[in-house]
Amino acid sequence: MKRRQMLKHFALATTAAMLLPSCIKDPKKVSIALSNLNVTGEEEELLAAIADTIIPDTDKPGAKTVGAHLFTLVMIDDCGNKESKEKYMRGLRAFDEACEEISGKSFSDLSVEERLTLLKKIDKNEVGLKEDVVTFYMASKQYIIQGYTSSQYFLTEVKPYQLVPGPGWKGCIAVSETPNV
C-alpha cells in the first residue's frame, strides 16, 4: 500500500514538474481559499499533523480525515479579529521551532508517539512556551474539536443529529433511557 502511494506521489510530482517547471521551487500552497491568512502548504500540513495527533484516525476517521484542520483555518480566517489572526499566525510559525527546542526535532520528524507526548506536555502547560505558541495551540485544539464534533461523520455516525426530531419531547425521563450515557 505504502509503496503504491509513493509511486503515485512520485508520478504526480513528476507530472507537476513537467507541466510547471517554473513553479517547482515555490513553496507549496494551502489547499483552500482563505481571504486573509497567508498560510503555506507546509503550515497546512503541520496543522493537519497536529489534528491527527489530537484526534487520530483509528478504525474510525479522526480530525484530519474529516478536515477539522481546514475548518480551523477557515474559522481563524473569517471569525477571528485582526489581533487574534496575527497572534495565531505568529504561533503557527514559531511552533516548529518550539518543538525542536523541546524535543530536538521538528513536529513532522517526530514519531506518532512522540507527537502525542509533546502535545500532552503543551496541553498541560508543562513546558515554558511563548504565549503566541500556546495561543496557537489552544485555538487550534478548540477548533479541531469543534470541527470534528460538528463534521458530517460525527453527526451521522457518532452522535447523530436529527434535523426533524419529531414531537417526542419528554420533560422527565429516566437517565437510563438516554443513549451513550
Next chain:
Amino acid sequence: MANFNIDSAQQRTYDAIVIGSGISGGWVAKELTERGLKTLVLERGRDVKHNVDYPTTNMMPWEFKHRGEIPQEIKEANPVVSRCYAFREDAMHFFVKDNEHPYIQEKPFDWIRGYQVGGKSLLWARQTQRWSDFDFEGPARDGFAVDWPIRYKDIASWYSHVEKFAGISGDKDGLPELPDGEFLPAIELTCVEKYFKEKLKENYGNRHLIVARCAHITDPQPIHIQQGRAQCQHRTICQRGCPFGGYFSSNSSTLPWAAKTGNLTLRPDSVVHSILYDEAKGKAKGVLVIDAKTKESVEYYAPVIFVNAAALNTNLILLNSKSNRFPNGLGNDNGLLGKYVAFHNYRARINASYEGFLDSTTKGKRPTSGYIPRFRNLHKQETDFLRGYAAGFHSGRYDEQGWDGLGVELKDNLAKTKLGVWHVNSHMMGETIPKETNYVALDETQKDEWGMPKLKISIDYDDNDEKMVKDFIEQFTEMYEKAGFVDIKVSDSKQAPGLDIHEMGGVRMGKDPKTSLLNEWNQLHACKNVFITDGACMTSTATQNPSLTYMALAARAVDYVVRSKMV
C-alpha cells in the same frame, strides 16, 4: 391620454391598503380579504414565499461554513444587528444590516428589523401570552401614560379568534393575571420546572410557573390543515422558516390564506413614503410608494388604510405624512405623535444549578420553556417602583463531556455523553413606563436613498427600570435559594433598549384626542379612515410578549371597518 390616466388610477385603487406584511399586517390582510375586500398589501422588502424562500431550512450543521457563527467582517460592519441573539449564519438573510438602513441614535437603541414579506414573523420567539385587566387597567390605576380605551372583555373574543387560527399551545392555568385561551396541548415542563413550580406555590402562594403559551401546532386542527400547516416537529430552528408551518408566521399562514381568496394583491419592494391626505374630503385617500428597486414613485388609493409597518416605522410614515391640515404628521393635532414610546426591560438574568433529580433528564427538544407571570405590584402597589416583570424559566441537563485527554483517549471521550447536573436559567421581561421624553422623530436634514427622512431615536431606561432590575435579581435569588438551587449567578447585560425587539407606542390609543392618537378601534382620532394595529398603538407595554395582542387588535379593527360599512 386623460382616459388612460383615469384607467390607470382605477387600476391602482383598492378597497383597502395595508402597509406592512408582518405579524399584524398579515392578519389585517387575512381578515379584509376573507370579507371580500380587494386588498393591497405593501411590503418594503423583498418577497419571501413560504418554503420556496427558506434557503437554510434543511441545512445540516456541517453545511454551515462557520457552524452558525457570524464572520468577523460582518460583525464589525453590523454592530447593532450582531447583538441580536438570532442573527446567526442560518438566519442572517432575514435581518436588516446596519448600513442598509441607517438611523440616528440620540441615545443608544438597537433597532432590530426584518424587511421582507412576513417581516419579523419569521424570526419571532413565538411566545403568546394574553393580557388581562391587570394590564389594561395599569395606567389608570398607577397614574402613568393614559387610560386604555379598552378592557379585556373588548378583546377576549379576538384573542380566541386569532389563537384558533394561528395555533397556540398551552395549559389552562386559571390565572386571572394571564387569562386562558384556545389552547392546543401544552409542551410539558421538565421535572425541575415542575419542582420549582411547587416550591414557588409553597413559599409564596401567588407566584406561578406555567408552560409558556406559544404559537406552535401541537395537535393540528382542520383549520390548520386547510392552511397547509402541519404539527410542529420540534426542530427548534424556527428562525430559518419552517417547512411544516409548525409555528405561526405571516408567510405560512395569513398571507397564503389571504391570497387564496383571490382578493389579495401583494406588492413587495414598495417603500411607503407617506399617506396622502385629501384636504377637501377631510380623509386619507391613498399612499405614495417609492419602488425600492427602481426608485420610481407611484400612488395607490383606497377608502381605508391600515398602517402595520412595525412600531417605529409606522411612526416614521405618519410623521412623514404632512399636509396643510396635518403639518406635523398625519393625525398629529396634539403633537404627541412619536412620543411615549416604550419597550421591555430584558436586562437581567439569573442562572444556577440544581443537584436533585440526577436520575432524570429530558428527551428531545422543545420550542418553548417555562413562564412566570408578573407577581409584583399585581393586586396593589407594594414596591418603590411601578409595575413589574414576568420571567422566562428554563431548565435542562447538558452533555458536559469535557475535552479530557488527547489522542485516542480524547476521541473516545468525545463519543460519550456525560450529563451534568440540572441547569436553570431565567430572564426578566419588565414593563417600562411610556414617557414623553422617550420619542422618535424625523431627522431635519438626513434622508435615506428612497427620500425618506432618517428616524431619530431617543429612548432610555429610567430610575423605575433600574429599581426593577434590582428587584428581579433580589426576588429571583431568594426564590432560587428557597428552592435549593446552588451556584447562583446573576447578570445585568445593561443592553440598550431595542434589543428586546418589543418597541411599542408613539401612536397610542386613548379616550381623549387631546392626549392620544387612536381611539378604541385603533382609528386615528383626527383621520378616521386610517387604522394603526401594530406595536405603535400600544398605550402601555405590560410584561407579555406583545405580538398576540397586535394580532387580536388587528382582527378586531377590521371587523369594525366591515361592520361600520366604511368600505
